[in-house]
Each structure stands twice: as C-alpha cells, then as structure tokens.
Amino acid sequence: MSNLSRRRFLITAAGTAAGAVWLSACGGKKAATTTAPAGAGASDTEVKGATLGFIALTDASPLIIAKEKGFFAKHGMPDVKVVKQTSWAATRDNLELGADRGGIDGAHILTPMPYLLTAGTITKTSKPLPMYILARLNVNGQGLSLSNEFLKEKVTLQSPKIKEIADRKKAEGKLLKAAMTFPGGTHDLWMRYWLSANGVNPVSEADLVVVPPAQMVANLQTGTMDTFCVGEPWNQRTVNKKIGYTGAITGELWKDHPEKAFSMRADWVDKNPKATKAMLMAVQEAQMWCQDPANLQELCEITSKDKYFKCNVEDIKPRLAGTFDFGDGRSVTDSPLRMHFWKETDSHSFPYKSHDLWFLTEDIRWGYLPQTTDTKGLIDKVNRSDLWKEAAIAIGQEKAIPASDSRGKETFFDGVVFDPENPKAYLDSLKFKALT
Template sequence: MTKPNGISACSRRRFLRKSAGTMALLLAARAHLPHGAFAQSGGPEVTGAKLGFIALTDASALIVAKEKGFFAKHGVPDVEVLKQASWGATRDNLVLGSEGNGIDGAHILTPMPYLMTTGKITQNNVPLPMKILARLNLDAQAISIASAYADLTVGTDAGVLKKAFADKKAAGTPAKVAMTFPGGTHDLWLRYWLAAGGINPDADVETIVVPPPQMVANMKVGTMDCFCVGEPWNAQLVNQGIGYTAVNTAELWAKHPEKSFALRADFVERYPKTVEALLMAVMEAQQWCDDFANKEEMALIVAKRSWFNVPKTDIIGRLKGDYDYGNGKTVAQSPHFMKFWRDAASFPFKSHDAWFLTENIRWGKLPPDTDIKAQVGAVNGAELWRAAAKTLGVTDIPASDSRGPETFFDGKVFDPESPETYLASLAIKHTA
C-alpha cells in the first residue's frame, strides 16, 4: 500500500527504524562525552571542564570567570571551579583527570606542570604531560615572620636572622620555615631570600610544607618561624597580630611571574576549541580583576564562604596596593600590588619558565643535565595564548617569548640565553 505522499508503508517503517537507530547511536555517543560535547557547530567541542584552585588571591581570575559569566559567554557554561585542599591534592586530582573524578586543569604553581611532565612529583614517577596556557598574575606573594622576631625587624635582608637561626640549630631545635610545595614558587622565593642572606635552606633551617590556608593557624600555635605564601594569608597574619611581613616578593624581583593556568596536555590536544574558549574567558576575567574600579566587588566575591571563606578586610587592602607590614611599616599605593593583566601579566613568557627550571636545578629538584629549552618548548603554550588573544581582539600581544635578562634585588642577573652563567654565580645551592 502506498500512502498519499508517495511513501509506501514498508518504506516508512524502514525509515523510522533507521532514524531510531541513528538517534540511539547519537544519544549513546553523547552520554560518553563529557560536559555536553555536542556544542553548536564551530564552537567548543565540550561545554565545560573541571578546574582546580587553591584559596589564594591569584586564583581570582578563575573564580571571577565563573561568577561573572565569562565562561558562559565563551560557550563553556558548565565549567566547574573546584577548591583543592593543597597543591599535593591539585597534583593528584590532575593525575586522575575529570574522567577519574579528578580535574582537567588548575590554578597552579608555575613549576608544577614541569615537575609533573617529567614525573618528578607524580606517583611512581609516571610523567603526566601538562600545558601552561597563561600566567595568572605577577607579584604580591610575601614572606612573613613570627612575632618572636619582632625586635629584629626583618626585611629584604634575611641575614639578620642568621645568628638567631644558628642558635636554634645549636640548641637542637632548628628554625622551621614553611612553604607550600617543594620546588614551587613559594619554595623558590623563600630559598632565594634565605640564600641571599647567607642562610642555607637545606642545612641551616628545617623546611616544611604547609597548605596555604593553614599557614596562619600553624604560625599561631608556634610550629614555624617564618613562611612564604600568597595572599590573603600574610595580611590575615598581620590582622590577627600573630606576626609581620618581612618582604613582598616583588621587592626581591619586580614584576615577577607567579601562578599559571594549566591543563592536562591530553585535554588540550582533544579539545582545541574548548581550550581557546577557556583561555578567552580567563583573559577577560583577568582584565576585569585588574580594573581598580572592580577591586571592592572582586574582594567580596572571593571572600565568600564557597571560595576563600575569609573576611573581606583580609583581602582588599593589599589587593589595592595598601600594605600594613605589621611591624610599623606601611606603604600606600605600593607598586608591588598583584597584577592580573597589566605589564603583560597574562602572557606565559618562556624566559620566566626557564628561570623556574634553573632554580629547581639549583636546589636539586631537577637533574643538572635537564634540557631547559626542550622542557619549556614542550610545556609552555605561548602560541595558544597568542591565538586566543587574537581571537579575543587583544592588541598588545607580546612579540617575543622572552622578557630578556632579569635582575634580582641582590644584583644577580638571569639571562635566559645563559642559565649556566646564572647558576655559576650563586654561592649557595644544593650539593648531592
């Protein structure tokens, strides 16, 4: 029998069975693809990703991108920004990946993607290739000192602590100095500062690991003598009267790189359009965070219980560049406030990554024969940043992957073209 439209009943039944089968296959495929992978044609391959963060002010761009709708604007509304307990937990969840109930990427200490890619900090030394897509900020970490050392008025010169630390070691109770992860940025700032003052961080003190949100509580009960961490924890220490800030890390190296936004390399390879969307959202959030007209709102957002769970007063002052060091020193409108976008803060300069690798060679975290150029070439995604910035309409895109030679507070110069010369100039370093 033929229907009025010219299609036989038999043909119609075959067509319906075929259509139903096709739809079933499509639905099955969709169920096995993460984050709603059937995005509109030409858009992101998936509509979300799981991104980790630690409660530190330099994670603000990821939080703001979620709260202010920048992820949604760029076609990835299902991004989850998930609090991590420590940098170790961040590493472990990156190893798991979102398919293993972990995360796809994170706000992260810049050296960590390299240490993971080389397998230096992963279980059984199994490498996990990572990709750095953007820098999240410049400057504004700090080294804080316990109130017990108030009479020394410690500043950029760590040498004033040398005798006190030597006395503690001689008494069998070596000074404890805390950082957030071995080989991470805070570890390297603390080590550089101590070594410049003639204190060997491997021999003269005991270096311990404490997650950022636990720094103040540990200082309060007297388990450490000093620590290096990002904000708002240094400000909180001062606000609670437990200690004081010795030095803003920008006083050691002005406009220094700090945290990065990184993803698992397999995610980057699998979802290039999604990666571009994530990058554009983060870039817009960085621009928003860098606008001083937004600082009050930004502080209110990240201070929420769901994010940092701290009083706004622990965040807003230093966010605006107003520093109360807690030892009688105050600086209004300091040039060393946290930069999210200005001064090319978002661009992941390869020369900066080369310094982090060189310092990790200095302290024995990486072997002396590490091919710095090859490692940076594999992990640093400057070309991805440029492509996303161009799509976003950014005009001030750095032409070079290098910011050139960098000068530190003690006069040392790091030339990314000659890391070995820099290493040779350093008096205190790891010895096997």
C-alpha cells in the first residue's frame, strides 16, 4: 500500500468526530418531485428492486434522480433503494456482504474499485469479488484543493510552487499531507499524477492519507491536511467557507476524464439480467435528465436533501453550471470542463475499455496491482459495455453508441500521452513510481 498504512486507512475511513459535527450543521433544502410515466420500457423483470449505495458526491446524481424522478419505476424496478454510504471503505464492505446479508447489490463507485474488488486486492477476505461496470456515471467534476495557508503561493494545475511547498515541509521534518478518498481510486490517482507531474514524488515527498469525501472540509479546517482531491460539492464548499481554495479542477488535468461508474455484483447481474437492463436504462435516462440545463435547479434541490448530500444548493449548483470561483482570485464561467453526465456525441456515459486500462495501468504504477496483471483479461471480465449498448438501443439512443470500445490516445496537461495500444510505453515514460 505504498506509504499509506492499513491502520491509518481503517481509522480515517471510519470517520472523524469533527466531520460528523460539521455535517450536522450543513442543512439541506426540500424539493417537490414528479414521477416518470411508465412506458414501453417497463419490463417483466426477475425482481422489482435492488439496493444501490452512493457517496455524498455530485456525481451520484444519476442514481438519485433515477429513484426520485421515477425512472427505475418506469422500467419495472419500483423497489430500488438508493442508500447513502459513509465512505468508500463502507461501500466496499457492503458490496462484499450483498443486500441479502444487509449490504448492497451495486453502487455509485470509483471506477477502479470494481477491478480491485474483482482482483481481490481490497476485499476484507482477500478473496475476489467479481463485479461488473455497467456505465460511466460522469466525466470531469473533481477538484484539487489547498489550505489557505498556501494562498499566497497561488498553486495552480502546473506550478513549481507545489514542489517548493513539499520541499519546505520536508526541511521542517514533515511531509506534504495530501488527502484522497480511497487507495487506488480515482482521487488517489489524480492526486498522484498532479504531484508527480509537478516534480513531487508522492511516495517519498508526500504523506497520502484517506479521508471520506464529506469529511474533507472539516479536516482541512482543523489542519489535518494541506491539500486534498475529492469530487464536488466539497471543493466548492471549501471556497464558500473561505478555508481553502481550488488549485485546479481535474478536467484541466485530463479533459473529459472518466470518473465514477455504476457497478453491480456480477452474481446479481448474472441472476437478474432483465432487472439489470431495466436499471441501466433508468440510469441512462436519468443521466440525460441531469445533463439538461432546464433541470439544474431541481437537481440541486433534490440532491441537497439531508438523505442525500445534506448540503446547500449554493454548494452544488455553481460548478454544475460551469461557474468556478477558485477562491484565489481566479474565476471562470460556462466552463466546458464542468461535470457532464451524458452527451450523445461524446458518449460520456459509455464505459470505454481504454479508460479502464489507464486506471489499471496507474494502479500497477503505484503498486496497487501486480505488474503481471492481465489487464485485458480483467477488463473483459469486468467492463460490460455490451450491456450498456443493449440498454441504449432499448431507449432509442443508438446514436450514443461509439464506434469503438477505445476513445484512442489521451493527452494530459503535462503533455504526456497515454496510448491504449501501448500502455507499457506510457508506464515506462513516467519518472515516479511506487518503488522509486
């Protein structure tokens, strides 16, 4: 686990009293909802419900909206439950349990986690838990925030200042404390890539700690960390509370990067193929609903409720609308790098296998997966783009199906190119790795 201890992971994933106190003080607003009419999509499913987990992050919106606006019911799954999880560790544990034993059947999840579960590298039993990725829930929408202690440094996406801070900390006998949400997950990988590209070795020059998303703001306020990577609305909340600023948004790091996934236990999907297709259709329609600017206010009002994000509309809405106040004097309006849930021409919801390959390559880079991992075999086992295509056809969205399971070469902010046809060349070109 590199320089992240198992003990620290268990302690921080369990939550902190400071986080709980802060959450209780952040109120939500109510919103009226309507139900999607039943239509031709309704089917005779094997079951009428499933239990899905989510974390209080804006990119969980499609699952929440599929429930609140009646898309699950429309497609014959009226009894789907969407249940808040306290951390990604809790999501992992509840997926291992399964709904039959008081856990969950599927989840809004960090894209690498279904792979790590399937490989058995993060399960509590160390045994593989086969998972399927059914859809990508969003692209973009995460942030790299810093404490106001470093406001004068004006750290941005590409800046020598972050290296200067890390060197100063090390000279003081400390390490730059950087928080992320789960080892080997997206936020961990964004943080490591950002630090590495700016000359900071995440293994020897930074102390990466795990903090659940909703507790990031409270921990920054109490000085627990110097910088963190997390999804919205917590970066916006940091700026609103004037306790930190956003150094960069992850869309700047990699334009239209993949982020969360809709994933289910493989045994549940194999047992309930009709129900799976029905839920996938509902989620796709919910993604289209979330993408529509006409629904933005209602989306924010629904998700701000206590049972979902337990936060203010003002913390959720601006960045979804593409308005970014970085908190350091910079601001952007109508940014194309905001979170997207669905775009037919760019297939934002489609689970590209080339994107999953990048995540696996990075997890190999940092020692979360063995270098001998059969990445193609693992991706073919977990990524069910075939089911995504079936569901898209069923709701009349054939045009959203891309020509290939690969989006091709991807270019990062530092000029590095990931070619899915040659991931080894990409890996070999990177300066910092887990063992360096």
